[in-house]
Amino acid sequence: MSKTVAKAVHVLETLASAPKTVAELARELGVHGSTALRMLQPLADGGLITRGPDGRYRLGFRLVELGQQVLDEMDLRAVARPHLTSLADATRLTVHLAQLVDDQIVYVDKIEGAASIRTWSRIGRAVPLHTAAASKVILAALPADHRDRLLSAHAFTRYTERTITGEAEFRAHLVEVARLGYATDQAEFERLVHCIGVGIPDVTGQLLAAVSLTTVRADTDLPELGCLLGQVRDTATAIAVALGHQAS
Structure with missing residues (x-):
């Protein structure tokens, strides 16, 4: 020290x-x-x-805020873990849990799927805002001023030919994500990696976390991702209920 x-x-x-x-x-x-x-x-x-x-x-109260944030993050991961494990076991795919922490969206848990190869993501690593399914659903649900702050400081780096590199285009993409209630990453960060993500509302109804499922394949199979959507949604709902969220 x-x-x-x-x-x-x-x-x-x-x-x-x-x-x-x-x-x-x-x-x-x-x-x-x-x-x-x-x-x-x-x-x-x-x-x-x-x-x-x-x-x-x-x-000062900032210490209270930081302490509560640590507790919240620990609670989320502990509550979510059995549901993430069940999803990984059922699909044999890699599952991620992401959470908004200050002005970053961070992977707070990851379970490697039995049938997938290792990917770039790591627990504690910031999520690429403009490519990851988990980050997209969180961004789409944020208040406009908070979302603007994150995007204004973000570099829209091109990683593959599918990466959205324009801020205006990405904002329009987030509007569609909000309408659909889920997001996909169609080889936008890694060429063989495709993901589908769903937000997890907390007890107040805020959507500051997300669960995503990752499949590694040469070509995007949208129908297959669509079939997985129900399982991801069920997992997100189960975690939300465990956190105290009551569906309207």
């Missing part, structure tokens, strides 16, 4: 015991007051600590 990070952790641990003024914190940390203030400022700027009307610093 770097000295800077270690100092930040020390500050947070010290404030966790009780709110403190700069002078009190400096005495506890054994540093000069100006040094303590320099240590506090980046944490305050990031919302990790806050200064109250009494002049004392205390832990």
